[in-house]
Amino acid sequence: MILSRTVNNLKESDSFRVLSYAKQLERQGKEIIHFEIGEPDFDTDSKVKEALLEALNKGETHYTASQGILSLREEISRYEKNFRNIDVSPDNVVITPGGKPILLFVLMAILNDGDNVLLPSPGYLSYASLVRFAGGQPIYYSINVEERNTIDPDEIKSKITRRTKAIIINYPSNPTGKMASATDLLEILEIARDRKILIISDEVYSRITYEKEHISITRMAEKDDKGLLVIVDGFSKTYAMTGWRLGWGVLPDVLVKPVVKIIQNSISCVPPFVQYAGIVALKEGDDFVKKMVTEFRKRRDVIYDILQESDRLFIPKPEGAFYFFPRILDLKMSSVEFTKGLLEKYGVAMLPGSAFGPTGEGHIRISFANSLENLQKGAEFLLKYLKEIK
Numbered sequence: 001m002i003l004s005r006t007v008n009n010l011k012e013s014d015s016f017r018v019l020s021y022a023k024q025l026e027r028q029g030k031e032i033i034h035f036e037i038g039e040p041d042f043d044t045d046s047k048v049k050e051a052l053l054e055a056l057n058k059g060e061t062h063y064t065a066s067q068g069i070l071s072l073r074e075e076i077s078r079y080e081k082n083f084r085n086i087d088v089s090p091d092n093v094v095i096t097p098g099g100k101p102i103l104l105f106v107l108m109a110i111l112n113d114g115d116n117v118l119l120p121s122p123g124y125l126s127y128a129s130l131v132r133f134a135g136g137q138p139i140y141y142s143i144n145v146e147e148r149n150t151i152d153p154d155e156i157k158s159k160i161t162r163r164t165k166a167i168i169i170n171y172p173s174n175p176t177g178k179m180a181s182a183t184d185l186l187e188i189l190e191i192a193r194d195r196k197i198l199i200i201s202d203e204v205y206s207r208i209t210y211e212k213e214h215i216s217i218t219r220m221a222e223k224d225d226k227g228l229l230v231i232v233d234g235f236s237k238t239y240a241m242t243g244w245r246l247g248w249g250v251l252p253d254v255l256v257k258p259v260v261k262i263i264q265n266s267i268s269c270v271p272p273f274v275q276y277a278g279i280v281a282l283k284e285g286d287d288f289v290k291k292m293v294t295e296f297r298k299r300r301d302v303i304y305d306i307l308q309e310s311d312r313l314f315i316p317k318p319e320g321a322f323y324f325f326p327r328i329l330d331l332k333m334s335s336v337e338f339t340k341g342l343l344e345k346y347g348v349a350m351l352p353g354s355a356f357g358p359t360g361e362g363h364i365r366i367s368f369a370n371s372l373e374n375l376q377k378g379a380e381f382l383l384k385y386l387k388e389i390k
């Protein structure tokens with residue numbers, strides 16, 4: 001069978017590959033500590049589960065409007081007002097199974113063969129595949145992991161061509177845990193305005209922040225910028241609902257119909273009982289989020305202190321999300337070899353920095369979405385391994 005160019009261009013996800021190798025070792029009887037997984041290890045709030053069962057029992061088991069049920073879109077409008085302090089009409093909200101499909105569908109709606117999309121490096125590993133999947137060409141801009149302002153506006157400007165359709169930004173960032181500075185956001189807005197390119201702002205970690213609150217680029221936007229901005233958000237990280245597959249996009253008027261058309265012609269809609277449960281998460285989930293973030297902060301601080309013991313790690317303290325992205329000093333092997341060795345020798349799974357774009361090499365990503373006990377054990381193994389290898 002000759003497979004399509006689209007599929008041949010797609011890479012297998014590095015995180016799922018590491019996860020499946022770790023699972024294979026587990027089946028062989030090896031005990032594995034999982035630091036590779038990008039999902040909260042908390043159970044979904046029982047109120048949300050009950051809401052799902054109630055909706056099921058009421059017979060909410062049929063197709064819904066492809067854009068999503070109105071009551072959920074209205075609740076998201078309220079959430080956008082409360083949380084981002086922006087006015088969003090329910091008409092501009094589109095519901096999808098997670099934040100990832102919003103990214104894909106927006107890209108499918110705007111890209112023609114070979115159009116460019118700017119992506120952060122290091123950045124979320126699916127961006128490049130999603131751009132390719134939609135027929136585009138990923139172009140990386142670098143994120144400075146170690147300084148306050150994360151972008152270099154001149155670098156971004158130099159990478160924009162006639163074919164640049166969009167720039168993806170992601171704060172708090174996976175994998176670096178960095179939050180945007182106001183200067184970064186204003187620079188990005190100005191570039192997008194001048195060149196008339198779309199900003200796709202992936203804010204799925206916006207509620208998981210430690211010292212300061214998230215600032216959305218949409219807060220900085222002026223009225224005329226509305227057509228330039230897409231917000232991607234979802235329930236996966238905020239409410240520990242990764243497996244539920246529920247997310248949303250706030251889209252400019254011009255993109256709503258095209259994206260809904262893609263939904264109608266592909267996935268049809270998100271299951272209604274999942275959408276009804278989402279309303280309860282938004283309405284009643286604040287305490288749950290606070291508790292989870294408090295726990296993440298505690299883990300971050302404990303592990304940060306343990307890892308300071310190594311003089312081979314340069315480790316910025318994450319301001320949001322739940323990842324460390326340390327640089328390993330004087331590393332004489334690739335980050336893939338490093339993480340493979342750590343997994344095989346000590347049973348600690350983490351992701352190689354090279355999976356996160358061209359500037360990720362030399363780093364490792366450690367997810368602290370795991371119990372404190374496992375984190376402490378895994379961090380000690382990492383310190384030992386760092387002493388042994390070159």
Ligand SMILES: Cc1ncc(COP(=O)(O)O)c(C=O)c1O
Nearest residue numbers: 038098099100124174234236247
């Ligand atoms: C930066 C970022 N964006 C989007 C997603 C997609 O999340 P979901 O589709 O579960 O909402 C993830 C998941 O890891 C992520 O890290």
